[in-house]
Amino acid sequence: MASDHTRTAILSAAERLYADRGFGDVTLRDIVAAADVNLAAVNYHFGSKDELIAELFVTRSLATNRERLNELKLAEEAGGGRASIDAILRALVGPTLRGCLGPERERSTAARFMIRASIESVPPIRRIKNREIDHLRKFAAAMKRSLPGRSEVDLYWGLHFALAMAHQTIRDSERLTKLSEGSCDLNDVEGVIDRVVAVSVMALTGGETKIAEKVGAQRAR
Amino acid sequence: MASDHTRTAILSAAERLYADRGFGDVTLRDIVAAADVNLAAVNYHFGSKDELIAELFVTRSLATNRERLNELKLAEEAGGGRASIDAILRALVGPTLRGCLGPERERSTAARFMIRASIESVPPIRRIKNREIDHLRKFAAAMKRSLPGRSEVDLYWGLHFALAMAHQTIRDSERLTKLSEGSCDLNDVEGVIDRVVAVSVMALTGGETKIAEKVGAQRAR
DNA sequence: GATAGTTTCATACAATTGTTTGAATTGCAA
DNA sequence: TTGCAATTCAAACAATTGTATGAAACTATC
Known part of the structure; x- marks a missing residue:
């Protein structure tokens, strides 16, 4: 070459x-x-065309994953091996949101590409996303160390919901803007991250009894 | 004809x-x-082909919206004009989740179609989804009546997060199943609804100070 | 039962698309 | 320079796809 x-x-x-x-x-x-x-x-x-798309996506995807793991490592070091659940979730959703949100005019090509990939979900990209699970498992493990009293099922649901909120915000920021007539400020990226993390933390800690009761009651029906 | x-x-x-x-x-x-x-x-x-797809989607979509509004109406009547936030969110995410989740083998064609529509997001469907905002506004209004003390911005974010959790659960139930190695039971539809609603309610009520502080602190940076 | 309107059908159209091919060109090493 | 491999190029391939057409079949009304 x-x-x-x-x-x-x-x-x-x-x-x-x-x-x-x-x-x-x-x-x-x-x-x-x-x-x-x-x-x-x-x-x-x-x-092939698909391999071109795949290469584009894995490049950006690996970069995000590196950032996530780096933030996680820093958080765990700061906490003496055990990061706070807040920091873990922040490491999970922060890089993605920072990479894709922010003022539309300032968005890099890479950011806009990843937003597209999130919205359109073409086959070669879907295939790659399916291999993302090993990566997420590291966060599940960290969460387990951070909240040892919590059931694994609750942790997985918390992880799932955190990603759901982050991704939907990226995918559909336009709808939220229109619905709120601009009063939800999606350009304040750190504010958005704070919101996602705060809700996720509540899901994982605050509502223990509440969720347990409700789900328990439901199952007993 | x-x-x-x-x-x-x-x-x-x-x-x-x-x-x-x-x-x-x-x-x-x-x-x-x-x-x-x-x-x-x-x-x-x-x-045209697109109009065929559009007709398929609007049919199912209108049916879901009817169910949602019906549940909302029942909840508001039961509450004397003001439904509980729990009931409102349940009316919002319940029909969608009930329609798309549940044992894979029992899923109707319509359910599987809507899951596809949620995953692949083809242009004619995207166009229709963009008109969904008026429908959501009715839920935003109900939430406002239910939680008059809450800021509108918080309400919109809560609505957004509730839909995010519901849709991501539909779109990517497979990932959660694999990640949790089957311990998250997605066939227990009512249990899933309870979780989504519980977290959404917490996002909208429980964490008032927490979120306000965090977001406020963030913005002050 | 003729007629007008609707629906069905076989077929062709026109354009697009990813991919392949084989020759030309380039770059580099011997 | 010569030779060889890597790269570029124009052109064609092959298959697919949504759509359009005009005649045929059908249906119901008078």
Whole structure:
């Protein structure tokens, strides 16, 4: 490989086009035109369109996961091996939200690409997301250390809900903005993170009896 | 229209195929083959493929919205015009979750179709979802009546988070099952609803000071 | 039972798409 | 320079897809 020029030109053109127009209506011809390379170059360098998309997604995905684990490590070190549940959840949802939210005009191509990936969910990306579980398991383990008294089921539900709130906020920030007529400030990223974390922490700690009673009562029906 | 036979055959074949195999790889030819009608029938009866998909989705969507509003009305009548926040949120997320969750083998075609629609988010469906805001506004109004002391921003966030938890649970129940190695019982639909509602209620009531402090502190940075 | 309107049908259209091919070009090492 | 591998290129391939067409079949009304 003399110089990655063609390869990187394809990658960045593809990321930008997918970010701008979605996976649905961007063709390889659009990409090679924007990258100013030959059509066959995509298959030569990546094998197929899906593998190109996959490479784009794994790159950004691994970066986010690294940030998450790094924040988790810092939190655990600060807590002498046991991080607070607040810090754990913050490490989980913080990098994703910071990466995708914020003033629309300031959003990087990478951010917009990841938002698209979150909304459209095309097959090659779905396949990769399915392998994300090992990564999440590390957070589940940390949560278990942080809240040893809590049942595993509750922890998993808490983790699930935290991710749900974060992802839906990314995916559908527009709806919340419209619904609230702009009064919910999605540009205040740290404020959003605080909200998601606060609710998640409450789900995992505050409502112990409440949830246990309700779910118990439900099951006994 | 002598008999809707062709029309309904197309609708139910399409719903089943989309439910089973997703929007991505079901063609009009697949649908007409399954419905045992002519290819041109789709364009004749629906105008276009997208309009067919739209009709499928609006039908199910309106049904869910009716259920939601009905539950809301019952709750408000029971509370003398002011429903409890618990009941409001239950009316919001209950119908959707009941419609889409439950034992996989017992799921109706309609349920599986709506799960697909939630996962794949194809353009005609996205367009319809964007018009859902008026419907949600009714729940926001009910919540406002139920929790007059709460700021509107908090209410919108609570509504947003409730829907986030419900939808992510539908969209990604598989991940939660795998992550928890089956210990999170997603077949206990009422139990799931209880969890979502309980967390949402806590988000809207329990943590008032906590969230206010945190968000406030954050904003002051 | 003729007629007008509706519905069905086979077929073709037109455009798009990812992929492949084989030759040309380039870059680098011997 | 020569030779070889890597890369680029134009062109074509092959398959799919939604849609349009115009004739045929059907239905119900008068």
